[in-house]
Amino acid sequence: MKDHLIAHLVAATHEVFETMAGTTLRSCPPIEPSAFAPMANVVATVGFAGGISGLVTLYSGFAAARAITGAMLGMEAAEVNGEMPDAMGEMANMIAGLFRSKLVAEGLPCDISIPTVTVGSDFSTRYGSEVTRVLCPFEMGNEEIFVGLALTGN
């Protein structure tokens, strides 16, 4: 995975969390896994396709997702209920949108999809063997979240 793509993804994630959730994340070193998948209850994914194609995915546990949603909407995390999937989809959408803007500025035109969000406690996500992946871990207080980038055909 090219370093500048990871840098774009990390920068986009920081900007979205700081602006929309008032939350400063702490970046941890990226992981380039072959089979590793983060433990997550909420997985929000946005695809992008064009001069470069792939997926941007936001992974979090229930507690982190409720905290993020509460921060976005100006409510207590404990009050968050049905708002959470849509809010996490919007966070992924904004991260992917900022990431896409940086790609377009580099001459890699692409469009993004609408977000899809999976919520549960017993599921896993698998990718084809031709996909190149990186996972960027972030600490948000006592919680850990991941933002993943999967590229196809590059």
Next chain:
Amino acid sequence: MHLLVVDDSSTMRRIIINTLKKLGHNEIIEASNGREAIDRLAKDRVDLVITDWNMPEMSGIEFVRSVRTSRSREQLPILMVTTNAAHDDIVAAVEAGVNNYVVKPFTPETMREKIQAVTAGVEGGA
């Protein structure tokens, strides 16, 4: 000033409405897609539209083009809030009839400045 917020995401509508209320705007109605927004425009007083781009059924661009076909709404200020921030996106939005553009993520200050820009000279503008 009466505002119409159009977004398929209930989260984004709530964030935008929270932001608008912080900025002192309280006359706000909402729609979850372009078709619903057209219905609201026909029934309610609206001085400023704030719309998303990517929406099912009718995109923000299609909605804006539809609004601009009405002579009475040729001058209605329209602000687009979206992640589509590339030069070509902005050109497409302006060609469709959008007056100004807010790129997500955005701060309340950015929203205030954009609203002021599109409502300058509009009676009752913020």
